[in-house]
Amino acid sequence: MTATIEPPKPEAPKSWLREYSELGVSVLLLALGVLVLTDALTMEVDIEQRGPIGPKTVPIVVGIGLLVIAVLLAIDVLRGGRGEAEGGEDIDLSEPADMRTVLLLSGVFLGFAVLIGPLGFPIAGALLFWGAAFALGSRRLDRDPLIAAVLSVVTYAVFNNLLGVPLPGGPLIGAL
Amino acid sequence: MNALNSLMDGFGTALTPINLLWAAIGVLLGTAIGVLPGIGPAMAVALLLPVTYGLDPTGAFIMFAGIYYGAMFGGSTTSILLNTPGESAAVVAAIEGNPMAKSGRGAQALAAAAIGHFAGGMVGTILLVALAPKIADLAVDIGAPDYFAIMVLAFIAVTSVLGSSRIRGLASLLIGLTIGLVGLDQMTGQQRLTGGSLQLADGVDVVIVAVGLFAIGEALWVAAHLRRGGAEAIPVGRPWLGKADVKRSWKSWLRGPVIGFPFGAIPAGGAEIPTFLSYVTEKRLSKHKDEFGKGAIEGVAGPESAASASAAGTLVSMLTLGLPTTAVAAVMLAAFQQYGIQPGPLLFDREPELVWGLIASLFVGMVLLLCLNLPLAPLWAKLLRIPRPYLYAGILFFAGVGAYAVAGEAIDLVILLVIGLLGFGMRRYGLPVLPAVIGVILGPAAEQQLRRALQISDGSVTGLVDTPFSVTVYVIILLLLAWPLLKKLVLRKGRKAAQDREDAAV
Known part of the structure; x- marks a missing residue:
């Protein structure tokens, strides 16, 4: 020793x-x-x-x-033993971890948890997707919000109406 | 004979339009997931666990099995065209497949892989039909001590066979067992680790743990290390095989399952070891040894066939004993728990429609996969161009949907994030995720069986080893524990032999 x-x-x-x-x-x-x-x-x-x-x-x-x-x-x-960090297709371990992105994503996700009640799933979900894509470096303002909105509304419809898994509609669905 | 009749009934179930639809959705999703980087079949099934709230079990499991098999098919596409395997099962496919693609034989590599998966899956599933009911019959009398022994086997196997460090595997398992303890004790109603919180009294839902560790943890981990401007996929035409290629491959396709199936059925890490063993075997048997490393088609055909056959082997252990040998099987076990179904020997008696429908749907799925993958491979390869921000944002999005669907409580999303951050840390420090998930899924059940067994034997520890079945399982556990020592001996011998050969050559 x-x-x-x-x-x-x-x-x-x-x-x-x-x-x-x-x-x-x-x-x-x-x-x-x-x-x-x-x-x-x-x-x-x-x-x-x-x-x-x-x-x-x-x-x-x-x-x-x-x-x-x-x-x-x-x-x-x-004694010098080290856990091997996990590799993967999109993973580049030669650079140090980008903790800023991780914190941003965690923040966006917490925001989703807070907003899903008052805003309902379609809006909160769209914000989650857009926010996460933004944190990950996507800056297409013409495309990102649109994809986020479509994905969120379609998911809401599939889960709520097709699969019978209730999600909160929020004011958006209430208004329709 | 009986199994054949049951299988025919199973086809009756699997070929109903609605179940065909689930099989088709499963294999489509599975192929996409296999092709897509960063998302594996275990994560996909975990993300889809919420559908168990709305779907009948037969449909859900048909879809899950489709995802499992489909991901195997799709994974090799990424390996061959991008040289960066998505699923651990597809690592070997890259060794020969990628050089083939680089030298303009990508189409042949894809075809050899797809037909290999088909052959391996078919042979494996036929073996499943032949063996599973027999094992279930043998194991039909097993009681609490035997179930406990099987679960201990799962714990030991998953920590000591997988991964490079036993300490880290055990640490992961203990974290999982701890999460599994949270909530009311099932036998006495005693609160454990709840801190008096009503929220935690129900325990942490398995769906949240699986989604947190597999999906959120993975997405955050990739986000921290996202490769900027990744590799380009090699463009490829429609897969096809010439006569010479078929002649070289057909034996490999048939040899693969012999290696893959038994390895899938035992807790030895799923497809990783058998695909590698198959590769070594093909290399040794090939007449074109000089081509290995530069794109030998046997090196794609054999391992890919072994990979799919191992998936069938995994289902044998899962369905007959309730023993999950891979991450996907672990998550499927969680799905069984969601339905309140106990996989194990009685499953074949109690849920024949579900089991045989599932098995028959594997055959259907395999045909669908071959039809999807042979002509459409270039189309699937286009999926690789999906912008990474969308891919990982999508994973977070569906993880959120899944966790919220558990109970409709926002607090579950916070727990999900915490478990996701735990999964991030585990990936950073090389703690394997699978033992933790197995700990959460099997921990509470193992405790119950242990206490039941000791109740029957009135506290005497001999009650745990009073059946031949449990004794056998404990012997296997001892062998597993002694394996590193044995391996050292074998390696030393092998190295010595190699040395001797070298000496002789000089």
Whole structure:
């Protein structure tokens, strides 16, 4: 264990953090494990539970498993093990992650969640598509809103009327 | 004989106009999804899970199976023309297919792939008809301990066979199991991990987890790394095969299923391993070894046939044991749960119309796919030109529709986004997504079976291993766990043999 861990260089703490950012996954698993165990151990179980193992047992096993794996993963990362980022057809891993787009898309999606109630699906859905396409770099103002509107209205009709899965119509459908 | 009669009844179900329509929609969607980059069959079926609220189970599963098979067909088109495989099953198709396309033999490569898929799918589905009812009969007496053993097998297989790191696979599985714990305990009504929230008392719906991890996570991940100005597809004419090509390919088409089908039926990662094995086999058996790497048609025909046959093998395990061996099967299992149907040995007795209709529709779908893919391949290739912003915006859009359709609650969309961001992080740090999904789908069921089994045995752990079936399954699990050690031994031996050969050559 002496030679495998390189001591962090004091002049570049940020790059050490970046280098070992995967430790964040360990921290997350650790936190999740603590949460699951706390929840399981504070459970008030009635005396008349059915069967030899009650609702606590499996959460305790899962919680302990999470803690163990968190430690194992941390050891693996410190020894130089790295999770392989997933590749794909449209994926270019040579560039650093474009977190701005991810945040923008998350924002657009949250906006959809907020607006679907008051505006109804056809309008909120069109905004979602347009917003997402915009965040992804599409700037065709002549085409994007039109595609978004058609897609949203057609989807609404298919789900609401053909498949019998109700979606909120909102003021637009109310007005028709 | 009995299976044949049932199959005939199945054709009666599959050939009704409405089910034919679902099969056609399924294979069309499937081919498109296979061709389109960034969207795979598991994501597609996940996005379509909401239709289970409005559709009868037979129609839904006919459509899902069409998507599964169609994506296999379509995936090879992208591999051959773009050299960037969309589905993991189509990786091998690129090795020989793309050089063929570059040297002007793209049409032949597409034809060899399409006919390969047809042959593999046909042989695989015939094996499914022959074997599935027998396995179901054998397994018909299985009880709680056996179900639990199968689910443990699924957990172990999915974490230790797939992916490069067992620790990361297990981490993913445990995350899934944790999400599966949220909600009311099914046996006592005890609240778990709900934080007292009424919203979480029902648990996190499987649809939201599957859509979040497969669709939102993938779309965000691609968005962060979107390739600007991607590769151009090689233009290609209508697929056709000359006599010489057929002569070289037909044996490969028939060999593929022999490798693909058994690998599909066991939890070994779906089509990835068998397509690769088939490629190696074809290379070894070919009379044109020098052409391999530069565009040998056998290297397309064999693996593609193996890929489709493995899809049929996957259905055997899924339908007879309820054991999902691939991501698509996992999501289809979630669909079964939505309908309250338990896949497993009793499925053939309880839902003969559904099962045999589904199997018969596979034959129908395969014919449709061959008709769609042989003449229309150049048209499908045009799909590759879809602007990426629209493609990924569309994925987010349909993910939103799907999650909202679960309960009509906006809060589900927020949960979906959170799970999507989790999926993003998992992709960044190499945690495979499939174990998490399997954990969510099978976790609660496994807990119930475990508790039931221990209830019967009055708390004695021997109650988990008191049937021959469960003992067999646990032996398989032990073998899987010991596999890395075995593999090391085999590799060392193989390397030594290669060394010896080299030494001899010098």
